[in-house]
Structure formats: C-alpha cells, structure tokens
Amino acid sequence: MTLTDRTDAAARKILYGGDYNPEQWPREVWDEDAAAFAEAGIETLTLGVFDWAQLQPSEHEFDFSQLDAIIEHVVATGRSFVLATATGALPPWLAHQHPEVTRVDFQGRKHRYGQRHNHCPNSPVFRRLSPALAGRLAERYGNHPQLVAWHIGNEYGGFDGGCWCDNCGIAYRVWLRERYGSLDELNRAWNATFWSHTYGDWDEIVPPNILSEHWRGPNHTAFQGNTLDYLRFMSDSMLRNYLDEKAAIRAHDATTPATTNFMGMFRPLDYQRWAEHLDFVSWDNYPPGDREHARMALTHDLMRGLKQGDPFWVMEQTPTITASRDVNPVKRPGVLRLWSWQSVAHGADAVLYFQMRQSPGACEKYHGALLDHAGRTDTRSFREAAALGAEFERVGDALLGARTPARAALVFDWNSWWASEITDGLNRHLAYPAVVQAYHRALWQAGVDLDVISVHDDLDGYDLVVAPQLHLVQNDVAERMRAVAERGGTVVASALTGRVDASDNAFLGDAPGPFAPLFGVRVEETDSLPPGEVNGVRWADGVEGSASLVFELLVPEGAETEAVYEHDFYAGRPVVTRNAVGSGEAWYVAAHADDAALARLFAPILERHGLVGPYAGAHDLEFAVRQGTGGRFAFLLHHGLEPVEVIAHASGVDVLTGARIEQGQTLTIAPRDVIVLRED
C-alpha cells in the first residue's frame, strides 16, 4: 500500500498536476482547463479539498452530484486524481449548529465561524462528522482505478496551531493520565513544587495559554513541562483526527495510499511521530523568500527522512506568486524549473501545484495558478510550467523510487525544538531551525549526500552523525551516537545539547548531560550575548569564523581543544573540541558558530570519511544524487546568477536534454540551469 507498489500508467512518471477546484467555475470552463492540462503535460489532479459544504449541505444531507461530474470529467480526459476528504474547512451550518466545534485560541478567545483549519481537534462533533464524511467518500470513490491517493484533511495545524477550549482541557487531562498514571508523577515531571503548583486533583489542570501559564506569547511559559506536554498533546490530537478519517477510509478502501500535506519545518506538529501513519509523505513547499535553496534542501531532506528515505510528494507549490506574504514577488524566469528539479533531486516523485486556475474571489484570488483569471496559455508562467511538464514526460519513470545514498545524517528533533524555544534563561534570539540550518548548510555546500533523521532512527549506516542543539534527551541516542564513534565514525554536537530530560527537567549533573562522556567535556557556565556581538573562533593556525548568541565555557574532560574563543574573559577557553572515542571522533561546538567556522570544522571530518561532493568548490551549484533501479542520477542545480564552469565528475547522459557528457569535460552551466546526469 505504498506509492511505489502502484503499477498504473499515471504513476510511471514523476506526477505532475495539482489542486483543481472546478466547482468554482461553470462547466464550459472545464473543457478549456482540460486542453490547457494537455498542453502542460498534467496528469494528476487533487480534488475536493474544501468541498465539505457542497458534499454535505446540512448535517443529514449529502450531495455527491457535482463531485461525480468532476471526477467523470477528469477521468474521461485521461487523468488520475487525488481525492481529499474535504475536512480542511468546516461548513457554516456545522459551526452554527454546534458552536463547540470552533476553536478557542491561545489568547483564550472563543472563535466563531470563519477561515479554514477552524475545528477544535478535540470536538466530539468533529470527531463524529469528519470520519463519517471520509467514510462516505471512500465508500463511493475508493478503489477507483484512477484514484492515486487519499488526501486526508489539509495542512493540519494551520492558523494558530491549536485549540485551548474546555473540550481540549478534558482531553488533555485524559492524555496526561495516560502519560503519567498518577498526579504524584505529574507533579514530579512538571517540578510542581516550584511556585506552589502541586496539583491535588486532575481537574485543577487547565490548558496552558495566555490565561494561565503564559505571558507575552507561546514561548513564554511559567511551566515548561506543562507547555511541552500540551504541544505534544495538540500534535497527537490532530494526528487522531487524521487517524479517525483514515480508519473510516480503510473500512471501504484497503489499498489506496493515504497522506496529508505536511508543511516542512512546521513547529506545531511532530511529523516524526505522524509519519508512520502516512502511506507516503507529501508536503507544501512555500519558501518564505526567493533565495531559499539551502533551506528548501534541508526541508526536502527532512520530509524524505520522515519515512526513512522513501520518495515523497511535493503536494503544493506555486507556479508564480504566493498571496499570503506581505510582499509577493513573482518567481523569476527559470526558478520554477530549478526548484522543481531540486525537489526531485532530494527525493520527490511528484511535483504538484496549488493550483490549476486562479480563484475569482476571496483571499487566494491573487495566488498564482497554472491558469490566470483570463485563462491564458500564452503567458511566461504557463510556458515555463508546460516546458517542465514536457521534461517530466521525457524523463519518464527513470527516477521513480530512487533513493539518496547518504552516509551522513543530521538529527532533527521536534522535542528539542520545542524545549529550547520555550525555555527561559538562554538566548531567545537563538532559534532551533536556524541552528539546524547552519549545520545542514555546511554539509549541503560541500555536496554531501545527507539524510535528516529523528533520534529514533537507526544510526548504523552512517559515517557521520550531526546532532545540533539536541537540547532534550528522550531515549538512548547518546549511547547510539557513541556507537557510531566507537566503530570509526564521527559525531558532532553543539551548544545547549543534553540539557533536559523528556519532562524538561535539567539533568542534575554536568551539561551536556548524558552526552558529557561521549564528548569529553563539561559546561561550567553559559554566557549569552545580544545579536550582533560576536567572538572570534581561533584555531591552531589563526582565527577562522565566529561565534554568537550563546557561549558555553567548557572544561575539557578528555577532549582535545581544536579552537578557542578569541575575546572576552573566556578568551583562550575551548569553543571546539574533539574527543577520541574508539576508532572515531566526537566533536563539540560550544557556541553558535557561523558558516566559516562550520566549514572549517567539517573540512577534516568530511575528508576523513570521503564525503565531499565533486563540486564542493562551486558556489551555489547544488549537487545531489538519487540511485535506483533506473540507475544513478547526479543532479547539478545552479542557483547562482552567473554562469559557472566545472569539470564533469562522471560520464553519462543528461536525461533532460539527451546530451552526452564525458568525465573530465568542462561544463558551462547557465544561471538556474539544471543537469540530470544518468551516470554510465
């Protein structure tokens, strides 16, 4: 029941298409659409994402006539479809008749009907009606030969990221009872003696928000243990919504794979906990800026890593502009192609758009689409999309199912993200994703094939494991990282690692807690400075790179000092250390290091393991590999704005152009151009 098991024609190429809402348009437009789809090489359409009101006009009335007609039209024009369960937005009658279904926000305000992603995940009526609708859809359309996948809900956690109503309070207390068993255990876990918080009755516990434990915002809480549990609980609550609907589908359709569209580095949901319940991962790629290739590379890797390297889908991207930013620049010429191939390079087997035709009204009416309000196919953006569609057709099934041959891994951990950002007493300017990005960028710039994994994943296959700011420790990951080093590998950690246990209580010993023996250091003090104040990183042969924001003062306990602070009262004290462990090494970086410091740090490590990519010196030229039954494919993605000259690392054929490339040949790659080299 995974995607790659499928044998139907639609799946024999990189899927191309996207969200299609013909219900907003008269019938005559549908034929225009189909002609444009043919011109653009589009074969896969996602249907019905926000159709609840149409499918169920009132609580006891269903109407599938329009969806029948749409599917009939899609199928008749030879296309496959992804079917949504339509529960991403409530219909007005539901909120009107069952006010409990809407959310109470972090500010404690009860919401009325509006927007989307607008249900309380613990609303009994939502939990009754949403799977009921999903079941009816599965009963009617499940097992359709051109149904590619189920799209359950939509962008779970969108807006505000949760609910703090009394129904959530009830469900939270049930969740806490299951987690802790007793109030004594909960009081201990939350360190409730502090500030007189010892609970004597479960009912005394209320959701932590601005009306209870929080001030200023979601990251400022009096009780980290409570807030951390609520984050977990809320992620689990929405996962249960997903599972409710999936179970209802499975009652009628045992085989069509099911997914929901993730949102990359999205803090509210612990996708690593969700992923096992998705038959394949899909995500919506809306980078916040237009020079985000490094960030997207990480996010693709993260999404691929959720299911241990299985290919994923880009469920949404915009062909032109977004509508939700303050400023919405168009994608420059070539960017759509470049970014689409980047997603394939990192493991995507489908590249889909939001959306096929621009909405006439409401808040996404200016969001880009394959077809604009005039339905033109003679625009730059349509031409670029059609050219990309032609490339996907040309490449066919060669890449499907191919995997990244990574020997390096980066650990990403939602619990450490949450815990390090909700804590008081460190530096609130230090964002967990920024730290992870810095380490990922260092490896990505060096062209290292890389997996982004969770603390629960197997580390056996990796020569290098980098775990930046693994603040919260919830299992034996320290021992498993030691094993990597013991057998000759390298492990790397950074400041603020190993500070708290799964309940966010400090380890009562030296930091980095369970990691201290592995890295051979202890932290005596932790200094913090405002953004902009930096300290130099001095190596044996001089200063290279700088440190900022947090500065741990280490006492080596076995480790060698590789670099020291240049300034302040701790000048000369170690900032980078290396500990020999077995036949391998454990490196520790005691501050927030910049790109130069990290490049210097990784140079000998990558050298030792032979991990450096062939084009590491070429700035903005991304290199990635996928390997499968169709062969080994090297992707050269040029994000720079000037042409670049490189020497081909291997011989083969560029599957985009059919051109033959010989190893050692000089390649001149134009700005935003792409080569996909099937190596001989």
Added chain:
Amino acid sequence: MTLTDRTDAAARKILYGGDYNPEQWPREVWDEDAAAFAEAGIETLTLGVFDWAQLQPSEHEFDFSQLDAIIEHVVATGRSFVLATATGALPPWLAHQHPEVTRVDFQGRKHRYGQRHNHCPNSPVFRRLSPALAGRLAERYGNHPQLVAWHIGNEYGGFDGGCWCDNCGIAYRVWLRERYGSLDELNRAWNATFWSHTYGDWDEIVPPNILSEHWRGPNHTAFQGNTLDYLRFMSDSMLRNYLDEKAAIRAHDATTPATTNFMGMFRPLDYQRWAEHLDFVSWDNYPPGDREHARMALTHDLMRGLKQGDPFWVMEQTPTITASRDVNPVKRPGVLRLWSWQSVAHGADAVLYFQMRQSPGACEKYHGALLDHAGRTDTRSFREAAALGAEFERVGDALLGARTPARAALVFDWNSWWASEITDGLNRHLAYPAVVQAYHRALWQAGVDLDVISVHDDLDGYDLVVAPQLHLVQNDVAERMRAVAERGGTVVASALTGRVDASDNAFLGDAPGPFAPLFGVRVEETDSLPPGEVNGVRWADGVEGSASLVFELLVPEGAETEAVYEHDFYAGRPVVTRNAVGSGEAWYVAAHADDAALARLFAPILERHGLVGPYAGAHDLEFAVRQGTGGRFAFLLHHGLEPVEVIAHASGVDVLTGARIEQGQTLTIAPRDVIVLRED
C-alpha cells in the same frame, strides 16, 4: 437650506470661532471669554458637543437650564452659535442601564463605559434615545436667529471604526438580504465555494472580525467580499444614526443647515455616500505632521469635492498643539495663519478651532486652545489667532461662496481604498492614500486647479481625469473616462487598476479589466518587491524617476510605450504607456511611481491642456484660485522656510494688506507669508 443662502450678519464673512465648553467653567470665566473673543474677532461658537449627561441626567429627565444660560450669554454678546446634538459620547447612566449600547470591538471584546464615540450604531436603545434628544434640542432651540447650523453627533467612526456585536450581526444580515436578495446571490458574490463557505441559512453569517474571518488585523481577511460588505454596512449604519437625528431635527426646524464633522481621508466612512445628506460639509483638520501642506491640500480638495465644489467648513483645527500624538510640536510662528488661509484657498468659508479654552482635566487638557489654562491673551498663540481674526474681518464676504475653477479632476474612491488594502497577494506596503497623494502632489506642485471627485461624479467639465489605483470598479466609470479621452481630454490610471468588481471578484479576463481597451494594454504578471527596492523608469531620452513596490508587466495592445523598466528580468518592458483615443489620450503607469517620474509624466499632459499654474517652478509656493461673485482670487501660500522671488502673474489687490500688485512685478514672499490677490 444651504449655508450660502443665509443672510444674517454672522455669515457675511469667513466664520471664525470654534468649540466652546463653558459648562466646564464657573460663570465668572464666561465674561473673560467674551472679552477675549472680541479681541480675537470671533463670532461663531459651537456648543454642547459632549453635553448629553448634562442635558439628560437620566433616561426620563431633561435639564436645559445650563444650555439656556450659555446660549443666552453667547447671544447677548452678539455671537452666533452652532448647536451640537450632544450624542458624540454616551452618559454613564445609559451604558449602565442599557449595556447593549456599548461596542464590541474588532477583537470581539465587549466594552464597558468609557471614552467617547462609544455607542454601537445598531443599538436599538441608541437609535431610540439619540434622535429623541436631538428632537428635544431642535424643539427648544431650532430656528433661533443666531443658530448658524446643527452639528449632528461628532466625528462618526472615531476610535476603532465600528462595532461587531450581535445587534450589528442582526442588522448586517438585514442589510445583506437587502443587497443580495438571496443566499445564492450572496454565495456567488463572496465566492463562497472557496474554503467551504457556502451559506445555507442567513443566520450562519457573523460579523467578520478577529474571531471569525480575520487574522492579524482588519486588513487580513479570509473573505474579502464579506469584509468589504461589512465596511459598507458599518459606514451605512453610522450614516443611519446621523439620519435618525437629522429627521428628528427636521420635525422642528426645517431650515437650519445640518452637518457633522468629517475627518478628511478617514477610512471607516465612505463620505462620498454620506455627503448628499449633509447640508454642507465640515471637517476637522489635524495633520499628523508639521510639513503636511500637500496632504492637507488634497484633503481640502476631497472635502470640497464631496458636494461637487460647494464651500465647506473647517470645523476644528488646533491653534497651537494637539494632545493625541506621541509627540505634539507647537505650530511654528506663521503656520496657523498659513494653514488657515490654505483651507480658505481650497474652499473653506469657515475656520473654526477646537477649542476656545483649554480643558482643566482629562485627556485633552494639553490640547491647544485660544485661551490657555491661565486665560492669557498676551501669548504668541493668542496674538496670532487674533491677527488672523482681524484679517478675516478685513476680507469680509468677498470670498464667500467662491468656487475653484478646476479643469482637472482626481478620482478618489473609498471602495478601491478598502478593496486594495484588504486583499491578499499584492503588496501590503502599498497604501491607497499614499498612491493618491503621489498623483495629487504632482498636480498640486504644478499649481493645477483640481477637483477631487468620486466615480459617480460627472466628468464632463474636465480636460484631465486622473484615477490612481481604481482597483474596484462599481459602475460605468470606464466608459465615462473613455468619453473624456474621445473628446480630446486626457485620462491617467496606475497599477492595480480595474482588478475587481463591486464584490471584489476578479474580472475573468485581462487586467485592467473594463479599462483594458481604454488604455490599450493588458497585464501579464504583477511583481512585488519590498520597500526600498526600486526600478528605474527609462524614457526615450534617459532614466527619470523610479518605480517601487508593485510592477505590472504589460503587453501593449494598441498603446505606445512612453517609458520602460530599467532593471530586472523585465528591463525594457513598458512601465508608462500612452494610448490614442479619439482626439485624446489614455496614459497608464504600470508601477508605483515616485515624484520625479510623475512630474515627467504630467509635464506634456498639463502642457497640452494649458493646466500649468503660474508659479509651478517655485518650490513650496502653493497656488490656488477661488472665483465667485466677489471676483477671482489668487492665493499665493508660501510653505517654504526661505523667502522666494516670483513675477506676479496678474494685477490686482492683496486683500490681506490692501497692497496693489501689478502683473510682471517682482514679488518677494517671506516664509509662511500669504497673498490673496483679487485679480483686476
């Protein structure tokens, strides 16, 4: 029943005076006041603006004794009065006994008693009690020979701009039924298929605020159609409050003109829809900064245009400082006189102050007044006010009723303001008033006599019609602008024009929608960039000016290219185009243009129509004309800080000094000096 019909002495000069609150002071102060008024040439006093609590101490009790005494005193000292209906602030008992009367704000919070402008416009009790009070006042004081005008309510829409309570919800649904007739029509207008919003029952509709369709603030809405209708509804609701009171007055006083004080470019209220219900327009001139002469010129023109050029009143301005800003600088010497004459130059027949004597306490105690807390008449500010009063006396009735002889018009449209600022997907840094101001400033700097009109106004008299960012199109204005060009005139439009219909649904064709044929262009893409990133505007002979924020990529369909973009991937594509239409021209500006680009744009247009003013080259020297039975008056207003030398454009007499000026004579105008030349 208009002002200019009046024949009493008070009206035979530019009215001078302002808000007078003797009820805050003991009787002995009243005589001091009268002596100061005489010294300052003040003859008109606005009474009772916030007297509800005094006039009606409880629901069934009225007490007019103090107001009787005040009016008696005012009348006895030979002055006229404007009488307020006293409903601008609720008395405490009303809010206490009828909690429904207070507002629910945009955040959804029910307010208690406090501040002013504090009633829900759809409160049944307010709609009962406010006209009842107005009626009683009219019964008692209506038709008084020295009553100049009725001042209904006060600054409608002040604070927050509206209410979102359940009474408003009820009234909103009635308003929507009247507008749309059926839910099908409403669902179509709001594009409700999007995000599952199809309404099945009117009662499912709730006011759009932060608890329903909005996030972040009033401009971030999931459903533009709903929010746009609520803006219209709220403006209409307050207009109904005004009309309730006006009708109550008219039952007793059929002739005294009635007004309410507008607030210039005030977004919450569509003054163009209100104006027909005012017997004359009045407004409160509190510029946000102290170098705002260009902005005030536009605002005066806008206020004058509300009633097709009829003279208006400045109902309030401060003689010295405001109290409500974060920083409240004093008006520099000469500024009060300069700005007062500027208002007359643009059509004011009355120049009034808030207020006569500084309040002892509460939030306006530091707001400037004719008389300070010490009641001194030997201060700079009193002397300047008295000198101005003397000038008004000297000028007498010469200017009353005189009109601006404009052949150019600028279109200002509340619906486009609302629609362009609540939309997603464009550039949120592009404020509608800033765009309109840029075009107005270009014409104002050139000394063009200019009307600011609505899309409903007749265009017949104009050689030039400029309609910046006319985003929402609600009638046949495109056809009427075409007619201007056909008969030899010039029309000008700018980026984001013609995008949506009256329901904020995109035109399903090329932008600029109904304007596309007139301007001979279509928009292929719309780029947006952050503030500070600019693109040069290249004309045939070089770069002049720049563009920022939004950048439409045009495909000319008949138009000539006058200027192109200098940079980016659309370098060389048109940014300014000119389309020959009949014997006239239609110019289109595809981006947000700076002052230099607009000056260059308008130079040939103004030349062609002979619209350039005589002092266009003299920076900061404003030129304006009023023409009436008293003659043709040219105003030279020098806003600069250095003396300026110019050659007199005509012969005549400076009515402020009595000095004779000959055409061709060199005039040296001191900083902040004013000449009012009655041309021979």
Added chain:
Amino acid sequence: MTLTDRTDAAARKILYGGDYNPEQWPREVWDEDAAAFAEAGIETLTLGVFDWAQLQPSEHEFDFSQLDAIIEHVVATGRSFVLATATGALPPWLAHQHPEVTRVDFQGRKHRYGQRHNHCPNSPVFRRLSPALAGRLAERYGNHPQLVAWHIGNEYGGFDGGCWCDNCGIAYRVWLRERYGSLDELNRAWNATFWSHTYGDWDEIVPPNILSEHWRGPNHTAFQGNTLDYLRFMSDSMLRNYLDEKAAIRAHDATTPATTNFMGMFRPLDYQRWAEHLDFVSWDNYPPGDREHARMALTHDLMRGLKQGDPFWVMEQTPTITASRDVNPVKRPGVLRLWSWQSVAHGADAVLYFQMRQSPGACEKYHGALLDHAGRTDTRSFREAAALGAEFERVGDALLGARTPARAALVFDWNSWWASEITDGLNRHLAYPAVVQAYHRALWQAGVDLDVISVHDDLDGYDLVVAPQLHLVQNDVAERMRAVAERGGTVVASALTGRVDASDNAFLGDAPGPFAPLFGVRVEETDSLPPGEVNGVRWADGVEGSASLVFELLVPEGAETEAVYEHDFYAGRPVVTRNAVGSGEAWYVAAHADDAALARLFAPILERHGLVGPYAGAHDLEFAVRQGTGGRFAFLLHHGLEPVEVIAHASGVDVLTGARIEQGQTLTIAPRDVIVLRED
C-alpha cells in the same frame, strides 16, 4: 522592632545567604547544601516563599511537617532564617474551587490558574485565606530565636501590576467614596463634564482598562483622574493584602521584623506609601543590563530613602545569570563582588541571593544560583560568592546601621511618575525614570552623597534639593523647597514641573503652578520634538550640552537667564534660569537636558555648597560614604574596565584587605576592584 535592634549573632555582620527551596530536593541533598553554605560563609536562608500548596494541601488541611524538617535542618546547621508567608503564588485547589481569586487583566480577560502573583488583591477569599495562613505560620514559628524576619507575600504587583475584575470594581467604588465623599466631588476631580462623563450613581463607575477608558495601553486613557485613582487604589489594595498578613502575624509574634521584597523603581506600587508599614525595606536587585551601576546607585538610594535613611536589605540578586531576559549574560568576573559592595555602600546591611540551588525544572531552571544543577563548588561563580562571603565575615559588624551623611536630596514621586506618563499632549518618549536618572547621574558622577526622598520628607537637613519633573503637586512641597532656598540652599526643578494638582487637573494659572514664584519664571508654550532632534544649550561662554524631547518657552519673572536655546524659533530664549531667593537660589531647567548640560548646571551649585566628592574627575569610579558607630567608611567602587590612578582623599585602613592607606598616597585601582576605607 527594627533590624538594628537585634542582638543575635547572625545580625552582627552583613547578612549573607538567600532563597532556599530544599522542598524541591531529596533529603540527602540538604547536607551537601549545608557544607557548601559553610564554604561560602552563608548564614541566612529565606524559606517557604512559594510553599502554599505544600503547607495547605486543601482548604481545610494544613501540613507543616516538611517545613518543620527544613527549619530544623537550617537551625541545626547554625543558620538563621527568614520565613515567607508563602502567599506569593496560589495553590491550584484555591483557583479551582474559588475562581473569583484569579485576576482579570488590563485587557479584561479573566485568568485561570497559572504562574505566580496570580491573586486578585480584592478577592474576598484571598483576603480570608492568606492572613489565615500567615497567622498559622506565625503561631508555629514566630519568636523562634533564629527567625530573623518575616517575608510577607512576594514581589507584590508582579506580572501585569493589577486586576480589573468586578470585585475590584466594588472595592474601587468604596475607595472612591472614602476619597471623595460625594459624586459631585468626584465629578469635579475627574473633570467629568468633559466627554459627557458626569456620573449620577456610584455603580456607573467601572475599572479603567482597555474595555472602558483606555486604548493602546495602560498609559492611554481618556480620563487621567480615573486612571490615576485606580493606580493609587491598586497600590493600596496590595498594601492591604500585606497589612492583612502582617496583622495576622502580629497576633502571634509581636517583635520579629516584617518586610516584603520591593522591586526598585517599580511603577505599579507607591513604595513611599508602603514603607511605613515595613519594619525594614528589602528589595530585589535585577538590573536590566550589565552596565547599570548608575541606575543601581539611584535605586539603592531610593530604597534607602523609603525609611529616611535606615539600612535596607538586598533580598535577592543573582550570583550569575537571570533567566527572564531575552538575553541572559553571565556576570563578568568581579562584578558580583563589585555590585554587592555597591549595595552595601548605599546602605544595605544584608546581601542575599535568589537562590541557593538551581531549580531542576520550570521557568527559572536556568536562573543562576549559588549551586548549579551539578551542585559544584569548584566553579568560578561559587568561588566568587565564597570569596565575597569571606569578606563579609572579615568586615563583621563594622558597617551595620551606618548611614549616608547626605546634604543633597533628590525628590522621587510616584504620583508624578504616573501622572506624567498617562497624560496626553506632552511627549510620550519622555519617561519619568529617565529624567530622574539623568539628574541622579549628574550628582552621582560628582560623588555627591545623596538621599532620594519623597515630597513628604523633611527638607531641613539639605543644602541642595533637586526635584526633576515634579509634575503633580499634592502638598506644600513648593513652600518647603522655598524654605530651603530662603535659608541659603539651592533647589533645582525641570520641565513639566508643577502642572497638575492631586486630581491631575491643570493649575488654572501659569506653569509651573505653585512653583512659579519660587523659580521666577512662567511657561508660555511647551514644544515637543521627536527623539533625536536636539537643541543646543548656550551659556554665557558658549554651547555646552543639549536639550531634547520637551522645550518650554519661558518668560522670566524675576529669574536670571543662565543659558538659552541655540536653535529654532525660540533661539535665545532661556532654557536654564536662576532665581535668587533669600540667601539661596532656585534653578529651573526648561527642557530635557543631557549629561553635559546637567554637569555644567551643577558645577557651580556643588561648588557653592562644597558637595563635590573627592574623586569626581575619575570616570566610572564611584564614591560613597557610610558613617556609624563603627566609624566613617569611604567606598571606592571602580566600575571601569581599565585601571585608574587616584590620590587617596584620607588616611585609614581598607577593611577588605587590612591594608593601610595614607592621605595623598597614589592608589591604583584595578577594574572592578573595591576599597572600603575606614577613615582614621
């Protein structure tokens, strides 16, 4: 019943210790603690600050067993203790069973259980239960020989600073009745005629917050009189909480001194009104930055002044880092010692920490402590704390009870703070504490021994009285300041002085109101300019210093002009004046003056009175004196980062080192070093 009456051993030295929460730890840790305390010279521990939930597990159940054990342990290891009443945070059951007890915040939101300082001060149930607990504690532990003091509540006013619930509304109306007697008097005091606010029934009055009189925030109010009264009322309400508990203690323990921990320049509470009810003042010293020595000097002086120069306690400071800032830098080496001795120099007889051992969990887990999570005593921070403890032991009781021999006074006034910051119409960038700090800094830099006093304090002993921005005048302070000048002293005032009476109504005459005759000036206008726009201050011999933010235009009425404005239309008008009064002088500064202008201003004044300290020229070298039965002690505190050389002003012994110093000897003081010279 004051501290200095105590004769037990513990009090015979500067007290050293702090908050101790062994209830968060297993018993075995307690012995480790005691050993570390011995090593660090710690003899005083504050117990039970947040123990309500443990002491009273439910409404009718008390459990003192753990506290018994803790006290037993503390006492057995030879230490004294301060006992808290444990009411600084509610137990969960109290909020759950009596929802009335939690606060309604300024936004009008009812809070649920969470955080600390979380009770409504006017909650009947809190007023019943909190003194009941305090009484039980006093009954059990009062009069214990090693009980040093009672610590009532904790940091009153923490978070949000108040409550706006209906119980507060009821209590507020009672408070208002007591203050005003009649509604007529209240309406007059609040100038209620303005904006129709005349109250006809007490019940019409509601707490002023964002749902009634406020907008934007706590400083933006429509009615200053109401808001000012609410500030007073809320300060009084919390004082009543303190008094409730103190009375309950006194029923069982008549002698142990009682205090609560103040927070320095903390706006919500008028500590000058509280102080008489504390047996000694204590406060928590958490400077917002790490270069705050001048600000701390002022705050120490303010705290000392609350009880007319009696020694005070530093109840809390952090040994290393805080946890509540966005960025939490460690205290640099030497800073802990330097700042601790600074507090002693300004009158502290106790220097205590928050806290003894770092909490394992919740929001203060990273707040610094004597012992870190690992319990190490080999850290830099522990070593510095222990060295300081050794110094305190060495110095013994020499300094106890010694007082500052000040002949200069600075007036600090909570009412002026409130009134000047909640007003409209001045400059919202002008913060009262910043003004006071500027004047204090000028005197502090000159090494002037200085008291910070209230407007109610006796002025007889002072040669110089500086009263910056004494905006609100509530008593005969103007007459008493005149008396200072009459007898040959000097008084200094600054812009915005003498503007309003105790009800925040403007004086109906020339500013500075009752001070006008004393300073011999009147204010004709008050200009305001944005931050960054400055005007030069021109003295007879040239420009020295500058003025910003507010600029009063003075008319001298007897005063001599000492300096004039350099720019703007008021160039040449006085900015600094001096009025001869009796044998003394009254100086007025008409704008917000910078450090250079104030240094210039004070130079002749300090000269005249012989007030300049011996090291006035040495930058960053603080000089302070305490004088008592143990002798006269001169403190030299070097806040600079480079060594400084000075000539010793007197002979004596440095009690920290035992070194002999001779007058005239060159002293080289290292950065952050301290000398405490017992003068011969």
